[in-house]
Amino acid sequence: MTAESTLTAAPAPGAAQAPPPLDRTPPTAGRKRRPAWDEVPRWQIYLPLGIYLVFTLVPFYWILLFAVRPAGSTSLLPWPMTTDHFEKVWTERSFGVFFQNSLLIGVAVLVMTTVVALAGGYALARFDFRIKKGFMLALLCSQFVPGALLLVPLFQIFAELRMINSLGSVIIAETVFQLPLSMILISGFIRNVPYSLEEAAWVDGCNRFSAFRIVVLPLLRPGLVAVGSFAFVHAWNHFLFALMFLSSQSKQTIPVGLNTLMGADSVDLGALAAGGVIAAVPVVIVFAFIQKWLVTGFSAGAVKG
Amino acid sequence: MASAVTSPPQAGKPQADPARRRRRTGAAPRRLPYLLIAPAGLLMLGFIAYPVLSVFYYSLQHYNPTKPWRNGFAGLDNFTRIFTDDPHFWGTLSFSLKWVVVEVTLQLLFGLALALIVNQTFVGRALGRALVFSPWAVSGVLTSAIWVLLYNSQTGITRYLADLGIGEYGTSLLSDTATVFPAAIVADLWRGVPFFAILILADLQSVPKDLYEAAEVDGAGRIRQFLHITLPHIRDAIVLSTLLRAVWEFNNVDLLYTLTGGGPAGETTTLPLYIAHTSVDAHNFGYASALTTVAFVILLFCSMVYLRLSKFGGDGK
Helix, strand or coil, X not given: CCHHHHHHHCCCCCCCCCCCCXXXXXXXXXXXXXXXXXXXXXXXXXXXHHHXXXXXXXXXXXXXXXXXXXXXXXXXXXXXXXXXXXXXXXXXXXXXXXXXXXXXXXXXXXXXXXXXXXXXXXXXXXECCCCHHHHHHHHHHHCCCCHHHHHHHHHHHHHHCCCCCCHHHHHHHHHHHHHHHHHHHHHHHHHCCCHHHHHHHHHCCCCHHHHHHHHHHHHHHHHHHHHHHHHHHHHHHCCHHHHHHCCCHHHCCHHHHHHHHHHCCCCCHHHHHHHHHHHHHHHHHHHHHHHHHHHHHCCHHHCCC | CCCCECCCCCCCCCCCCHHXXXXXXXXXXXXXXXXXXXXXXXXXXXXXXXXHHHHHHHHXXXXXXXXXXXXXXXXXHHHHHHHHHCCCHHHHHHHHHHHHHHHHHHHHHHHHHHHHHHCCXXXXXXXXXXXXXXXXXXXXXXXXXXXXXXXXXXXXXXXXXXXXXXXXXXXXXXXXXXXHHHHHHHHHHHHXXXXXXXXXXXXXXXXXXXXXXXXXXXXXXXXXXXXHXXXXXHHXXXXXXXXXXXXXXXXXXXXXXXXXXXXXXXXXXXXXXXXXXXXXXXXXXXXXXXXXXXXXXXXXXXXXXXXXXXXXXXXXX
């Protein structure tokens, strides 16, 4: 597994200005793409897909159902509808505060990850320098280092820095573990933008930075959106760092709040469901936004869960 | 040093005089790359490399903030205790391996099947893809919350199945040692299958279309096309994503921590969960560090064996 092969494997959605070739429907409905004997029978597509969709969607339906139906109801239809659970969870269970904290952490991680990874990714894509090989190796290896196993030393570091119970600790920790992947991806995207474009801009009087800003950055936008969204979703979802580093209720995040709801002696299912829906909303929005870039934007060599 | 700036192959121009370029770009290219990687490098040194080293260091120490009189150099004591005198180590390790093998195998198989299906052309494909992939973005904790609702003995899915005559009322899948493993596996599959499906679908797009056309001309059916064209093309990607996923599943504690808490009766405690308990609840940092070191070595060893066995990047092509 060399650094180079991993990098070149990453396709850049930004390199081509055309939209990603994902949902190309056949040009004309009447024309068969393949000879009839080789056409996949429709039922072989829709039947397994349908079964899998049931498995995927029933859990989503279940949580929506519990979130909107009145406590004590056993109806399988979300009717009559109530917003009681949402109001309760938002105010009594402080999900309003958690939501703000999670959002702040998510946005800060997004910005820090993108900016730092963009700088590093540019260096990796455009320069040869002495420690480049070693740096690449460190990036790849760090994908195997689990943050969960480093909780104690990280806690000690943040205690030293007097950052325990401040959102900054979580922001830094999430950013750091997001960086290697983001940098590998971004340097792949930059590599796919021809260097000659930048050189042409220098001839026209740009310096390196303005050439990058004017010429390269716009082409990187889809890739950056993907990387940034990835960082945001990851920070929004992640649980352990917030659980460990943030002790006071007013600093906690949505996943920690959900865990608290689940850990209660008698679980309030309606509140838990409503909290879950609140947790899902931003992620669903981001997901709908980046879905078409997901497949083209990430290559196997560079993605971790 | 003369060519601190190199053009990638796409740049058609031959290397220009470096001195002239430097003047034109206004930067000092020899220092620039170091400046650019400095923020990332420093963050990773401080918050990944240093913690890893300190784990190695503490693994050789007795270190427990609540029992300071015992703190000090331990030599290999911690490691000896792990292998000879720890009632939980082997159990949690073997559960971890079972968890990883079952999860990753099933995720790969279902993910591959799903990717092949949504790679076909059919009406409603865009929507189908979006729906099928959607659990990918759901967090471990939220997954737990959803499945806690589904598995609830009073109001969960088993109640409604019992209404239909399947199973018994009051079945609690998560508190029964016989059912907790499959129940947790299914919950994690729900979220994990889309990961593989997305990655494999991305690689399916890179298989040259004309290969299939040529195969069709030669009269190869769909199954032979899959075995001889598709599979060899996506093999490397599958190997890498399987490995990454296995490491990730091994390390991931969010789901089991919140879904089962490692229970019932420690039945679903993975090695990382055990480490977390040892360090966070029992404050035995020295011992937890030794356990972490062992986990690192196991991960490294398994990764190397796996890459070997799968002849990754083999010369066959």
